[in-house]
Structures are given as C-alpha cells and as structure tokens.
Amino acid sequence: MKSLRFLLSVVLISISTVAMAQSNPPKAQTDAERSFEKLKTLAGTWKGQITTDPREPSMDNLTIWLSLRVTSKGNALVHEMKEPGTPDDPSKDDPITMLYLDGDRVLLTHYCDAGNRPRMVGKISPDGKTVEFEFLDVAGSTQYGHMHHAVFTFIDANHHTEDWTFMLKGDKMVHAHMDLQRATQQQAAAR
C-alpha cells in the first residue's frame, strides 16, 4: 500500500511538472536580445583596413585596431577604437561606444570627441548577419557634428565589418568602412 501511495505521488508530481512546463514555455529571445547576444560574440581585439568612398589613397594599407569587451555582468559591451597597449591619454580622440539592452531595444551610445553622446537603436537583419544602428537622439552640443549611423556585419567568427557614418555640421556625411579580422594575442601584445 505504501509503495502504491509513493508511486501515485511520483506520477502526480511528474504530471504537474509537465503541466507547468507547458504553461510556462521557455521565453523566446526578442530581436533586441538576439542582436545583443550576437554583438557580444565580437568580444576581443580586432585589426583591419579602413576605406572610404571615394577611395582615399593615402589610407591604403592603413591598419586600424579596435577592441570589444563584455562587462557589467554581461549587461554592456564596450567598443573602443584604440591600438592595444597604448596608454590612456585624455588628449587623444579614442572614441568609446557602449552597447546595451534597454527593454526591447538594443542601444548604442557613442562618446564622441566632438563632446556629444548620440544614441542609436539597433535592428538585426532577418538572416542575423547584420545589426544596423539608426540615430535615435543626442545629448550635448552638435556644433561640431555627431556620429549618426553604424552597421556591424558578421562574416564568421574571425571576421566582421563595421561601417560608421559621421554627420558634419550642415548634414554632410563622412563614411568609413572597416574590414576587420580577429587579432591573435601575440599580434595584440606585439603592438
């Protein structure tokens, strides 16, 4: 009799667990969460070429370095355009960009040497290969222009591209395209 009671309670617990699981299915990832998780895969040091349209020949073979790191218990991604190993120097213009989730949006805040902080809202493409950030708003003066648009395109684990568009006063755009590859620790340390 005791074993029958035990068996019955096990069956009841199992049924209720299944029922609870069915009533609380795993929460589907929002587009913003999917974008942010995808962006976080870029954590690391990157180097590559920067190009413009029309081409500026004096930029040929110019290597640009940047790094991304996940911080704040996974709640923020820091993007820094700076060569690894260079000391912090407040007089230099090493722009920093923070990427983070804000409710159902993935946002980017760019800390510009022009003294302002534009925010952009990101949208992932249906194929998940691109996150495009559109201008949302800006804090601070736009007297000297502001960063206006950014696109991250994922190629594979070791390659991605970034497109950054700066809007000068008078709505003139400066566009830069970066072809980036993941740098090895040795390459980064050799800088």
Add this chain to the structure above:
Amino acid sequence: MDLEWNDGQPIYRQLRDRVVEMILDRVLQEGDPLPSVRNVSAEYRVNPLTILKAYQQLVDEDLVEKRRGLGMFVKTGARDLLLKGERQKFLSQQWPRIHATIQRLGLTPEELLASEDEADDGPDAAKKER
C-alpha cells in the same frame, strides 16, 4: 605638420584649422596633396576617421577637392577664399575690439607703427646682444 592639441575644440576641427594655416602660410600650395592620412594618423596617433572628418570639412568649405583614385588636393583659389574669409572675420570680430582699445589708450598711428618697428627689430637686437 606641427600639431599641439588643446581642449577647446574637437581634434578634427583643430586639424582642419592647422591645414588652413598651412594654406595661408603657403606651406601647402594650391594643387598640393593634403598630408597623408596614414602619416598624420601614425605621427600624431589620431584616429583615421578624425582625419577624414577634418578633410571632409575642408572639402565642404570648397578649399580642398577630391580627385577620384588620387586623393585630396588644395583647390585653386583656396588661399584667396581663405584670405577673404579671414579678413572679413578679422574686420568684423577682432578689429572692433582692437580699435576700441586703441581709442581708449589714445594711441596714435605713429606710435603703433613705431612699436611694430621695435617688435620687428626685437629678435635681431636680442641676437646682437648675444
């Protein structure tokens, strides 16, 4: 290019101003290419995007032209355009304050010219003393 950054303006504006000075001082002649982005970036550790911003600003001001596949060059007439603008700026912004100071101090044209001569002789006189 001689560069020393100050906190007053973004670096791209300071870079733009330095190129303007170079055109006015004829260090950069009309038709000359702008300093290479690669060199400026390496020498002064400036983000290439910042240099592009400065150069694009000069294009927008009609001082520099982009030649497809060749780069950016000082436009013909750039110096005259700059001089016109700088003279206008001096007359409208700086001269009224200077003129008011001259009036307040009661300085005569002769005294001003004499002080200019002294200033011109200054470095030479100092050299002679050494």
